[in-house]
Amino acid sequence: MRRRRRPEAEKINQERWLITYSDLITLLMIFFVIMYTMSKVDMYKFVNLSASLSQALYNQNQVQLKGLGTTGLIAAQPSAGPPGQVPPAPDFLKTPEQVAEERQLAQIKLQLQSFIQKQGVAGQVVVEDKPKGLLISLRDVILFDTGKADLKPEARKLLDGLLPFLAQVGNPLEIEGHTDNRPIHTAQFPSNWELSTARALTVLEYLQAKGIDPKRLSATGYGEWRPVASNDNPEGQALNRRVNITIERTSAINGPADQAPNLSGP
Template identity: 40%
Template sequence: MSKRRNRFEEEHEEHIDESWLIPYADILTLLLALFIVLFASSTVDKAKYESLMEAFKSELTGTKIESKDSGLSVKPSDKEINEQKEKEQPATAPEEAPDQSQEEIELNQLKEQLTKYINDNHLEAVISLQDTKRGVEISLKDVILFDPGNADLKASSFKTLDVLVGLSKTVTNPISIEGHTDNVPIKNSKYQSNWELSSARAVSVLHFFESKSIAKERLQFVGYGEYQPLFPNDTKEHKQANRRVNIVILRKG
């Protein structure tokens, strides 16, 4: 009787096999994760939802996901692709530069030819060139055109003026010829003031252009005297720079 009781007590004291709890806990964990992801994905589109379901199916059943686009890393929708492209594109596309007008093309060609002539003949010290809102301005110091206090063109200036006339014929723009002096009072009975001297010099250049078949309606002149200097009349060099004749190829309009 005691042996039978001892055997029963030994069998009763043996532990029950609890190995089944491990997969059970794993399943509960996966189910919990599933519901959490479903809650978090409640606003995800249908394609993402189906992909998530396939991913969990693979985890639970051990089946292989055949589609390379399935799973958690889903292919973005067309809407997302378009939104991404909009973010990557610049806010505003750069505006294309407007085509140059025929007038601007002609004036640029004229300026290039004038620059070449000045450089080839080493005239940078007496002739300057600039492109302004008014037009292409050619500035000639008085020493290349006139003797001091005189408005008659020197014969040595004809070659340069011939080139300027020839280039002026490549366009049809109006031409303004403008005389300037320094502030030294004129000591010449022929001219009462620097106004008269600057005007007479401008007229001399105008007549030269007119004699070379430049249309009269294209030509105009003005004498500014000493009242539009480039520099203060405080040095010999500044006074020399202020004594000039400008030939301006004016922009139309």
């Protein structure tokens, strides 16, 4: 008498091919990445391609395969960063110049953090690493009087202390002025646009007067339109009134013109 195969075992064997198929797709992705590595392509196109392939193949946190284990789930590595955002390129994808720049910016960040702690202004000055570059955010209370764009004496002292760090590299310096949503209407500043722009220009002119190459400098005023906190309370408004100095990455500057800018703010 012929022995019949158990249906469950047959079902398991039929679905084993999914594992092989997954391995094949992974190998294909690696193959195309290697092919692009061997060819001379634009670095940004390569990074975008690699990120797109990774997102397309591994955007699921779990893949269900029936008949494997008790849960039938294989955990996949979650993608890093918010959806749709291209992750930063790892060091092996960067040029030697980019690697050197990253190390230099990381060193400056550590030095700035130590300086801020020694000066006792940790609550007024914040240093953050952003995709665009190294961000130094200064609260307005340490720089200006309310509704004014003239530097306080302590602001000049603080900026003098920041100068050696800004002079370590020749990267462009972008200076941004920001306000809260409280309206202002004076002869000098008809709106927050004028106030934020005047404050950014004041900082720019001070840095230029202290020897920073003017070709490195740019200033922009954003008024109340790029808040980092809620304007519904005094605490949030205080955080929104700030001047940002960004030591820009040259890789971010020299990227393709059609690359979407980061508008989320610091």
